[in-house]
Amino acid sequence: xxxxxxxxxxxxxxxxxxxxxxxxxxxxxxxxxxxxxxxxxxxxxxxxxxxxxxxxxxxxxxxxxxxxxxxxxxxxxxxxxxxxxxxxxxxxxxxxxxxxxxxxxxxxxxxxxxxxxxxxxxxxxxxxxxxxxxxxxxxxxxxxxxxxxxxxxxxxxxxxxxxxxxxxxxxxxxxxxxxxxxxxxxxxxxxxxxxxxxxxxxxxxxxxxxxxxxxxxxxxxxxxxxxxxxxxxxxxxxxxxxx
Amino acid sequence: xxxxxxxxxxxxxxxxxxxxxxxxxxxxxxxxxxxxxxxxxxxxxxxxxxxxxxxxxxxxxxxxxxxxxxxxxxxxxxxxxxxxxxxxxxxxxxxxxxxxxxxxxxxxxxxxxxxxxxxxxxxxxxxxxxxxxxxxxxxxxxxxxxxxxxxxxxxxxxxxxxxxxxxxxxxxxxxxxxxxxxxxxxxxxxxxxxxxxxxxxxxxxxxxxxxxxxxxxxxxxxxxxxxxxxxxxxxxxxxxxxx
Numbered sequence: 001x002x003x004x005x006x007x008x009x010x011x012x013x014x015x016x017x018x019x020x021x022x023x024x025x026x027x028x029x030x031x032x033x034x035x036x037x038x039x040x041x042x043x044x045x046x047x048x049x050x051x052x053x054x055x056x057x058x059x060x061x062x063x064x065x066x067x068x069x070x071x072x073x074x075x076x077x078x079x080x081x082x083x084x085x086x087x088x089x090x091x092x093x094x095x096x097x098x099x100x101x102x103x104x105x106x107x108x109x110x111x112x113x114x115x116x117x118x119x120x121x122x123x124x125x126x127x128x129x130x131x132x133x134x135x136x137x138x139x140x141x142x143x144x145x146x147x148x149x150x151x152x153x154x155x156x157x158x159x160x161x162x163x164x165x166x167x168x169x170x171x172x173x174x175x176x177x178x179x180x181x182x183x184x185x186x187x188x189x190x191x192x193x194x195x196x197x198x199x200x201x202x203x204x205x206x207x208x209x210x211x212x213x214x215x216x217x218x219x220x221x222x223x224x225x226x227x228x229x230x231x232x233x234x235x236x237x238x239x240x241x242x243x
Numbered sequence: 244x245x246x247x248x249x250x251x252x253x254x255x256x257x258x259x260x261x262x263x264x265x266x267x268x269x270x271x272x273x274x275x276x277x278x279x280x281x282x283x284x285x286x287x288x289x290x291x292x293x294x295x296x297x298x299x300x301x302x303x304x305x306x307x308x309x310x311x312x313x314x315x316x317x318x319x320x321x322x323x324x325x326x327x328x329x330x331x332x333x334x335x336x337x338x339x340x341x342x343x344x345x346x347x348x349x350x351x352x353x354x355x356x357x358x359x360x361x362x363x364x365x366x367x368x369x370x371x372x373x374x375x376x377x378x379x380x381x382x383x384x385x386x387x388x389x390x391x392x393x394x395x396x397x398x399x400x401x402x403x404x405x406x407x408x409x410x411x412x413x414x415x416x417x418x419x420x421x422x423x424x425x426x427x428x429x430x431x432x433x434x435x436x437x438x439x440x441x442x443x444x445x446x447x448x449x450x451x452x453x454x455x456x457x458x459x460x461x462x463x464x465x466x467x468x469x470x471x472x473x474x475x476x477x478x479x480x481x482x483x484x485x486x
Contacts, residue, residue, distance in 0.1 A: 113435065124432070145428055146428075151428075154425060155425050155428050155429065155432060158416060158423065159429070159432050159433060161416050161419065162413075162433065163433075163436075165415075165416075165477075166409070168476075168477060169405065169477045172474075172478070173404050173408075176401060177401050180394075180397050182397060185389075186401050186402070186405075189398060189402050190406075192356065192365060193357070193406075195438060232415060232419075233481070234411060234477065234481065234484065237476040237477050237480030238476070238477065241476040
């Protein structure tokens, strides 16, 4: 089976190393790619074509792994060459997922949960053809959410609504605890009900959020744009606080 | 050792059953108590005196377990009869704890974490004499927070700041998930990172909060009154949402 990548960054690179099988070949093209990308492709020992058209026409599965802002453009350009399944892994919104489904056939909405290069890489997939990708379960965690195109990206957004707001709540209460000189005690008391790893997990959430607060704020803005923001008091407060 | 209760409701009743030792006697009085309380006292087989003065003067430890609003009044009235340690378990604010410490000697600030009749009853204690109550560890979980009077109630308030706001965040995201018809999937995806019991724990938090939303809102108001409310975006949002 041939799987072609559009885009070859961390996601494609990691997948090409995770999915190791004598029955699976990876294809891509260096057409109009940056030197960095070409270097990464050469490091990966995958089949390289001069044009994307050629690579994609030879593939049963196409994986689009570019950036959220280029997802629709790429689907427009290359969708017509798709003979099999078109899987988008660009962390797109449910609206974008709908746009893409209008321009490519056999579209599967995909969402990477957490980081692709984590210990436990997890994909959410949805759409009528999602079940055809179940074989990927041999190599990473694949959850078929439903037949409804868009459910994978909706669920990722939901998860993100919770985890990002939670991180801001942790920042707020941790600040309070520090002022009272009770930060260790704060973590200890919550460990009783929330598990021994509460402290480590919480500090990692706090640090990740503070380290990239601008990006997290943009992601919260996307959430508020997609959902009915009037009802989301907690998410609005989290955005305010991050700003 | 004699331990006297002021107030005999669920807390005193449960403690008198948890703390079983041939060396420990419990005392109380039926003076001006309601019929319900007298029934509970009679059910408990503890030593009953006609007056609180008598009961308290015979005790090495006095436990005040009335209600938050009566904690100071009771300390004023009965504090003078205290010959030993005066432990308050009334879920009082750090301010109230300070008031009581001004009217009784050997005051220990206590806070019950969760419910006293839970599987894992836990007490936070603070104050210079708190360590003298460490023997209670044979019967329930006792955490000595510090020598600083008030730290136990501060820590309880901090914990409550986090858990009550978290419950509201769960309500908000669960509502969103229900609208998208993805509530089971929402819990499943969070279980990956937050533990297998995430769903049960979250639903129990959601239900407890919705069941007593008025009381939870009052508790959030107390938190905002005690801390500098301007900086607490998430707690303010939680209060708004509950209202």
